[in-house]
Amino acid sequence: MQTIWLASKSPRRAELLQGMGVPFEVLQFTDAAGAQYEVDESVHPGEPPRDYVRRVALDKALHALSYMRDRQLVARPLLSADTTVALGDRILGKPADAAEAREMLGALSGQVHEVLTAVVVIDGHDIRQMLSVSRVHFMPLSVETIDRYIASGEPFDKAGAYGIQGHAGTFVADMQGSFTGIMGLPVHETACLLEHCGYRF
Template sequence: MTLILGSASPRRRELLAQLGVTPDAILPPDIDEEPRRGELPRPYCARLAAEKAAAVAAGPEDVVLCADTTVALGRRILGKPADAGEAARFLVALGGRRHEVITAVAVRRGDRLWQREVVSQVKMKRLSDLELNAYLASGEWEGKAGGYAIQGLASAFIPWISGSFTGIVGLPLAETATLLAAAGVPLYRAAA
């Protein structure tokens, strides 16, 4: 059995290591991540995780782990900003409000798919112009759903969360451990 991580995210690799699991291969899938017309955030996130898992080439006994993280402001999906201007618009919209961070995890072994979605609530403070411009200049927003990374500089902007911190980072460990165990992946092994 080979464990394939279908993600290029170094944070997901780091989180997986906390379970004592090291992927045998890292094969990020290339799928269309554009939301469908009228698609709501949670079903969108679940669909992407499942599509990513299906898109990774694997043998019948291989286990594929994929995830997708989506930031939702009400019914609005805030994906990865295309540029600093869009990141600024996201951060201003999130400021002073609660929003949801949804992470869907999909584990595939052969034709079998196990899947979970974890929804966490996050409150971001209103950013001053100085904070906003400094954060944008850091580049940390690049490639991050909603334009921020809670585990980085943006942690100073988040006074409150409810839910899974690791889910907000990008891989909810309790749920991921359950799914991997169901697929037969040994957990909690010290790195060799």
């Protein structure tokens, strides 16, 4: 099976690809001085969550493709993804600090929200994208529960201030959709996209 380029530093996406048996190499996006290049993930005014997550995933893929070409890296299929949490039309990204994490978790307490993960695969001139949509119902969270969770450090660097594969899994009263999509890489949709590149599962 051909090695692919993974345009993501997420350890969860790496673990899920490993579980699928897909060989990959992570693009580091650094220059000779060690500076890192990031895609602008700011939300456009009035942008719906599903449009937002699709746009950012595609921007990441195109950014990675340009990076590969600039550095004359070997041509391989390229995979990128983006995950966001949506509470109605509100997009909950990664919390900047404990106060923002506390506010996000308080907003999700006792509510149903969507977790959206867009996956993009580029193979030559072929660009394909799929969107995984999951609905998650959180139990009511006490202030003490939220504070303990924030103290664990787990909410940071995660959309919506939680990771379902960790302690926050205990907050989930019900879910519909893809567990791996909520983690950050829906394996069914990913397999469907990679099958167009000749991979078999």
